Amino acid sequence: MEKKDIIQSVKDSLFTGIIALALFGPIVGLRTASKGEGLFITPQWGLVFILVGLCILGRFLINLNSARKTEFTFFSKFTSKLSSVTEEKAKHLAITAILFAVVFPFLPFTDRYFMDVAIMILTYIMLGWGLNIVVGLAGLLDLGYVAFYAVGAYSYALIATTFGWSFWICLPLAGIFAAFFGILLGFPVLRLRGDYLAIVTLGFGEIIRIVLINWYEVTNGPDGITGIPRPSFFGLPFKRSPDEGEASFHTFFNLEYSTMHRIIFLYYLILVLALITNYFTLKIRKLPVGRAWEALREDEIACKSLGVNPTNTKLTAFAIGAMFGGFAGSFFATRQAFISPESFTFIESAIIVAIVVLGGMGSQTGVVLASIFLIGITEMFRDLEQFRMIAFGGAMVLIMVFKPKGILANRKPTILMHGDKK
Amino acid sequence: MEYFIQQLVNGITLGSIYGLIAIGYTMVYGIIGMINFAHGDIFMIGAFVALISFIIFGLTGVALPVILLLVLLIAMLFTACYGWTVEKLAYKPLRGSFRLAPLISALGMSIVLQNYVQVAQGARVKPMQPLISGGLEFFKNSEFVVTVSYLQIFIVVLTVILMGIFTYLITKTDLGRAQRACEQDRTMTALLGINVDRTISITFIIGSSLASVAGMMFVLYYGVIDFYIGFLAGIKAFTAAVLGGIGSLPGAMLGGLLIGLIETFWGGYVSLEYKDVAAFSVLIVVLIFFPTGFLGKPDIEKV
Numbered sequence: 001m002e003k004k005d006i007i008q009s010v011k012d013s014l015f016t017g018i019i020a021l022a023l024f025g026p027i028v029g030l031r032t033a034s035k036g037e038g039l040f041i042t043p044q045w046g047l048v049f050i051l052v053g054l055c056i057l058g059r060f061l062i063n064l065n066s067a068r069k070t071e072f073t074f075f076s077k078f079t080s081k082l083s084s085v086t087e088e089k090a091k092h093l094a095i096t097a098i099l100f101a102v103v104f105p106f107l108p109f110t111d112r113y114f115m116d117v118a119i120m121i122l123t124y125i126m127l128g129w130g131l132n133i134v135v136g137l138a139g140l141l142d143l144g145y146v147a148f149y150a151v152g153a154y155s156y157a158l159i160a161t162t163f164g165w166s167f168w169i170c171l172p173l174a175g176i177f178a179a180f181f182g183i184l185l186g187f188p189v190l191r192l193r194g195d196y197l198a199i200v201t202l203g204f205g206e207i208i209r210i211v212l213i214n215w216y217e218v219t220n221g222p223d224g225i226t227g228i229p230r231p232s233f234f235g236l237p238f239k240r241s242p243d244e245g246e247a248s249f250h251t252f253f254n255l256e257y258s259t260m261h262r263i264i265f266l267y268y269l270i271l272v273l274a275l276i277t278n279y280f281t282l283k284i285r286k287l288p289v290g291r292a293w294e295a296l297r298e299d300e301i302a303c304k305s306l307g308v309n310p311t312n313t314k315l316t317a318f319a320i321g322a323m324f325g326g327f328a329g330s331f332f333a334t335r336q337a338f339i340s341p342e343s344f345t346f347i348e349s350a351i352i353v354a355i356v357v358l359g360g361m362g363s364q365t366g367v368v369l370a371s372i373f374l375i376g377i378t379e380m381f382r383d384l385e386q387f388r389m390i391a392f393g394g395a396m397v398l399i400m401v402f403k404p405k406g407i408l409a410n411r412k413p414t415i416l417m418h419g420d421k422k
Numbered sequence: 423m424e425y426f427i428q429q430l431v432n433g434i435t436l437g438s439i440y441g442l443i444a445i446g447y448t449m450v451y452g453i454i455g456m457i458n459f460a461h462g463d464i465f466m467i468g469a470f471v472a473l474i475s476f477i478i479f480g481l482t483g484v485a486l487p488v489i490l491l492l493v494l495l496i497a498m499l500f501t502a503c504y505g506w507t508v509e510k511l512a513y514k515p516l517r518g519s520f521r522l523a524p525l526i527s528a529l530g531m532s533i534v535l536q537n538y539v540q541v542a543q544g545a546r547v548k549p550m551q552p553l554i555s556g557g558l559e560f561f562k563n564s565e566f567v568v569t570v571s572y573l574q575i576f577i578v579v580l581t582v583i584l585m586g587i588f589t590y591l592i593t594k595t596d597l598g599r600a601q602r603a604c605e606q607d608r609t610m611t612a613l614l615g616i617n618v619d620r621t622i623s624i625t626f627i628i629g630s631s632l633a634s635v636a637g638m639m640f641v642l643y644y645g646v647i648d649f650y651i652g653f654l655a656g657i658k659a660f661t662a663a664v665l666g667g668i669g670s671l672p673g674a675m676l677g678g679l680l681i682g683l684i685e686t687f688w689g690g691y692v693s694l695e696y697k698d699v700a701a702f703s704v705l706i707v708v709l710i711f712f713p714t715g716f717l718g719k720p721d722i723e724k725v
Binding site: 019022025026028031032033034039040135188189193198202203204206207210213346347350353354357361386390392393395396397400401405 | 451457470471473475512515516519523524525530531532534535536538540543653657660661695696701703705709710
């Protein structure tokens, strides 16, 4: 490295420092706090200097070693290796993963906390696979997927609490309702181009949430619905003391009562639901409608000229994606036994879209990896409650910057007509 | 009738704020074709910077117009730094990659900014005493007195002035010409010796400054902010940009006004709870009949 370069990088680092000072100065340095009447300012200059110092140092080190480049190649080598491995040994990998998922509840280190996280990850995997049909296969950016999740959860909760029907009847009904909403929304808006569609679906998600908050008579407003029936094991409830003349799960199988039974059952339930979603997606991809989705994603005009009806084709993708969202929603309702509009905010949609895109659009394995990674990150930072979402957002940015096509970008179009498309 | 005029005045004020934010969306969309999801949070940061400077200057006892001017400049400067940095960190490395990548990166950035402000400034709402009080009253003899507060006049006048400067900047200066050229064909513009990266950076700086002005107006108008205001204001402003035809600058302002009016009238005449629903429903209806918004260029796909 020459002297000129060093001077240059020192200058550059100082410039970074000035920018960092401007960024952190007011927001971090001058903390507003209410005291009695009005707001007062508590300065935190120490923190600002630490942050600015870190920025300068970081920038200088990056310049000095051009560390960014090595890091970048390392990361992309790792992920491309990962994609080639997952592509070659896809079958073995899938079987191993499923086997691991099946024995997971009985592993020695698995406790209640692990099970809860695993159920959460599986719920996101299922949502990711459901959305993957819409975003990954059909190429429609849906930023309001949580609406269908909410419709599924609320229709399950309302049907189950009003009519007292069992989980297995309500589940398909919730799915059908969600699919119906998918068609309802999709019909007018699917003619729109990508970004317009994104914002309309986002608006739809918000509309559903606002209606849920304000429609007291039906949804009980912000208080949500309580006392949603828990699922039963083919008619056997998971109760400590079953009603007179009724068997419960542990009495029927002569087991010691444990709350883990229900958790393990829920775990298998979501595992099966998720695997059904995956199986369905893998099969439908090979059917004419699945091929039409992928063709539409690549080139809509070519599709039209070949006689594919774009609106109907997109509508099926939208409805099927919504249906799986509805299934996941009813699972969520039965697991929580309580739902409120708070669980269905935009951030959920953002997380699901992030899982699909970060995983590499259209890649089923990618969705699994991205769910584990993103939910894992937020769980790791659980003790630092406040920093958790910063880490989450930061991870989204970093993955996109270093690997714009997602962790597993093995979607290779067979023929490219226009060369490199934006 | 008097009630109608009152709602009209309120709607125009709100519409000015949305319009200023919408310009940032539409400019960025025009030049790099991405939805800058973090823009709503940039607006929120602008509001926070304005609030902090109001508190500081409030202690010094400088005359009100001077305070307003200083806060305006400070908010624009610091918020522009945020806009610039966000572009450099999260969007620039993604230029030329596939369409969804910058969007996801922007979503991530939006989450980061929101939670960063929550950590740095606390999650509680921040109230501020009204600085500009009083107003003009009309129709004093009728049952309903229409009040146009000085604050509303200030907001609308400031918006008009800024729009004037901004329109001049875009239509008459070299910078604006470079920007419009980048919008049409980035490769060709680069070949003609225009620094495309710099032009894009400046776009972000202008957009963020305008958003920070909207943030300052928001603080003054509502008197209370928190770290979450960027989300709803952001999507409504984006709705405004789409409504007016994304990529079109007069469209953004028109869309902002429309969204502000729709929201206020809906809140005034139909139901207050569902005023947010109204804005989105109108968007859906408009897009069905005008798929590219009111002033957007029809989008012809060539094979």
